[in-house]
Amino acid sequence: MSEDFLFSDEEIEEVEQDSLGTWKILIVDDEPEVHAVTKLALSDFEFQEKRLEFISAYSGSEAKQLINQHPDAAIVLLDVVMETDDAGLKVAEYIRHEAKNHHVRIILRTGQPGQAPERQVIVNYDINDYKSKTELTAQKLFTVVMSSLRSYRDILAIEQSRQGLEKIITASRDIFASHSMETFIHGVIQQLTSLLGSVDKAMYATSLVASSEQKDAKNLVVFAGQGEFEQSEGKSLDQVLSAEQFSACTQALNEKTIIYKDDYLFAHCSSQYNNSALLYISGVPKNLTTTQRHLIEIFAQNVQIAYENVQLQSEIEDTQQELVWRLSEALEQRSNETGNHVRRVSHICYELARGLGLSEQECELVRSASPLHDVGKVGVPDAILHKPGKLDENEWQVMKQHAQKGYTILANSKRPLVQAGATIAQEHHEWWDGSGYPQGKKGQDIHVFGRIVALADVYDALRHRRSYKEPWGKAEVVEEIQRLRGTQFEPKLVDVFIEKLDTLETILARYPD
Numbered sequence: 001m002s003e004d005f006l007f008s009d010e011e012i013e014e015v016e017q018d019s020l021g022t023w024k025i026l027i028v029d030d031e032p033e034v035h036a037v038t039k040l041a042l043s044d045f046e047f048q049e050k051r052l053e054f055i056s057a058y059s060g061s062e063a064k065q066l067i068n069q070h071p072d073a074a075i076v077l078l079d080v081v082m083e084t085d086d087a088g089l090k091v092a093e094y095i096r097h098e099a100k101n102h103h104v105r106i107i108l109r110t111g112q113p114g115q116a117p118e119r120q121v122i123v124n125y126d127i128n129d130y131k132s133k134t135e136l137t138a139q140k141l142f143t144v145v146m147s148s149l150r151s152y153r154d155i156l157a158i159e160q161s162r163q164g165l166e167k168i169i170t171a172s173r174d175i176f177a178s179h180s181m182e183t184f185i186h187g188v189i190q191q192l193t194s195l196l197g198s199v200d201k202a203m204y205a206t207s208l209v210a211s212s213e214q215k216d217a218k219n220l221v222v223f224a225g226q227g228e229f230e231q232s233e234g235k236s237l238d239q240v241l242s243a244e245q246f247s248a249c250t251q252a253l254n255e256k257t258i259i260y261k262d263d264y265l266f267a268h269c270s271s272q273y274n275n276s277a278l279l280y281i282s283g284v285p286k287n288l289t290t291t292q293r294h295l296i297e298i299f300a301q302n303v304q305i306a307y308e309n310v311q312l313q314s315e316i317e318d319t320q321q322e323l324v325w326r327l328s329e330a331l332e333q334r335s336n337e338t339g340n341h342v343r344r345v346s347h348i349c350y351e352l353a354r355g356l357g358l359s360e361q362e363c364e365l366v367r368s369a370s371p372l373h374d375v376g377k378v379g380v381p382d383a384i385l386h387k388p389g390k391l392d393e394n395e396w397q398v399m400k401q402h403a404q405k406g407y408t409i410l411a412n413s414k415r416p417l418v419q420a421g422a423t424i425a426q427e428h429h430e431w432w433d434g435s436g437y438p439q440g441k442k443g444q445d446i447h448v449f450g451r452i453v454a455l456a457d458v459y460d461a462l463r464h465r466r467s468y469k470e471p472w473g474k475a476e477v478v479e480e481i482q483r484l485r486g487t488q489f490e491p492k493l494v495d496v497f498i499e500k501l502d503t504l505e506t507i508l509a510r511y512p513d
Contacts, residue, residue: 022053023149024070028063028091029079029109034133038077041138047149060087064094073104074152075145078127080110089125096126103155105148109133157291200283201227204303205237206269207276220253220276229280237278249278258297262286267300279303340511341460342371347507348456349449355496356448365420366449372421373428373453376406388468403429404438420449428453431488443490451490455481455497458488459504464513474505 025042027035035056045052055070057063059082067073076095080088088108095101106127111134121130128151129144136144203225222232222240232240237249245264252259252266253276259266264282279300285292350367358366377385380402384395391399406425410418427441427450434442459481462472472480478501485494497504 022051023047023075023152024053024055024073025145026055026057026063026066026070026073026076026104028057028060028076028082028088030058030082031079032058034079034109038141041141042145045142045145047146048153052145059083060091063091064099067091067095067099067101067104071099071101075105075107075148077107077109080108089121092125092127102126103152103159105129105152107131107144107148109136201225201229201264201280202282203229203232203240203280205278205280220278227282245280249280253278258293258300260288260293265296267296269300269303277303340513341464343511344460344507345373345453345456346370347511348460348504349452351500351503351507352452352456352493352496353448355500356452356493358448365416366424366452369417369420369424369449370453370456372406372410372418373424373457374402374406375409375421376402376404376425378409379405390468400429400437403427423447424449424453426450428457430454432490433487436488451493455489455493459497460508463508474501 027038029035035054035058039054042052042054055066055073057066061083063076063078067076076091078088078091080086082088084090088110092106092108095104095106107129108121108125108127109131111132121127128148131140131144204223205220206223207219207221220237222229222235222237225232229240238246241249244261245266248259248261249266252268256268258268263284263286264280265284267279267281269277269279288296346367349370350363353363353366380399384391384399387395403426407422410422410425413419413422424447426438427447430436430439430441430446430450432443432446432451434440459477462477462480463474465471478498481489481494481497485491489497
């Protein structure tokens with residue numbers, strides 16, 4: 001060993017680590033003197049304001065345990081010959097193949113180069129440097145550790161960028177997949193928390209008028225918020241922000257950039273329609289990395305586009321629902337029923353579907369498609385539809401055809417809403433015991449949408465006036481539906497109906513005839 005490496009083997013006092021963290025160095029060697037000398041030679045080493053933290057292992061088996069305990073080790077200074085002639089090589093193989101640690105830099109140190117020829121080791125093992133102990137002076141040790149730490153730092157930066165890119169892709173997917181304006185901000189907060197680690201408060205503000213030429217923060221209103229901004233929706237920014245916050249907000253808007261303050265930031269959000277939008281986040285980490293700042297920038301660019309797409313999707317869905325309602329209302333009025341019948345049935349179906357445990361997508365689908373349940377009545381003569389009294393047998397047979405006619409009208413569509421409407425039109429007059437029409441289906445063979453609409457339709461019809469009857473009272477309707485439990489209606493669905501009765505009565509009050 002070189003004289004540059006011959007120092008006292010007294011205990012080396014550990015240097016107190018600062019708050020910025022440390023670089024972990026795992027020393028693997030069966031000679032205690034090597035550990036002491038290495039620590040002394042690197043005792044004043046510092047890289048990017050972080051000192052070294054030394055971890056010692058005196059055998060290959062101990063090194064394997066420690067690398068599992070410290071997967072964030074930056075460097076392994078690894079002896080080849082320890083308890084066996086190839087113990088160090090086995091450790092290197094273990095680190096790469098079993099521990100799956102491809103970040104740590106492995107520097108092989110050997111006092112017996114003949115036991116592990118450099119060319120063979122470099123070719124066969126994934127190590128990063130090979131040094132003979134006789135050539136590894138204090139200066140050369142400093143140099144190899146510095147270069148290895150730089151490599152390790154760059155590897156971590158690449159890995160963080162890769163993980164950040166995955167998060168951005170996931171965030172964009174999740175936010176763009178949202179079809180509800182109500183859940184939009186929650187998706188934004190969730191993804192920001194994933195990117196930054198913690199978010200205390202957040203607020204998203206946007207202009208009410210598209211393509212506004214006035215880029216003034218006062219023209220922006222809070223669309224959604226978290227924390228103290230949760231109750232500020234619809235208010236202009238100058239009403240909810242402090243003077244300092246409003247100044248930072250205005251700067252971000254005017255400069256179309258991200259303004260960072262001590263514990264919060266304002267991010268200007270790009271728009272495909274020239275709208276103005278800002279994202280406010282507080283509780284962000286004080287020492288944001290370059291990668292994190294870049295991720296925030298990318299995220300902010302996508303938030304407004306996602307918002308506009310969600311807004312457009314909501315507009316399309318609302319328009320579609322409005323057209324379905326108006327068509328159904330026209331049909332209901334033709335049969336002397338009020339247009340609000342289909343609205344009530346729609347919302348009642350949603351509540352019953354939720355009570356049955358259907359997914360949110362299924363609940364929304366049955367709500368949207370249920371107004372089409374009587375579309376087949378378009379083919380029923382007026383004399384039968386408007387008859388004030390009871391239908392005779394021939395008239396009843398004609399009336400029953402509306403279920404199959406409704407299915408025929410809607411069946412050839414590839415749209416999920418219309419397909420659901422076809423199923424509902426055909427099956428909402430089937431009975432749980434198999435005595436319904438048009439196909440006499442029974443029990444679970446009846447589509448759940450048909451079972452739900454059947455109960456919702458009867459409940460609303462009984463509670464309201466028809467050309468052939470007066471409205472029934474709440475108690476009478478409940479008694480009748482319970483009487484039909486297990487015959488006309490699914491027993492579990494009747495139980496849900498009873499549990500939800502107060503909510504369903506509220507729907508009736510909200511949409512009166």
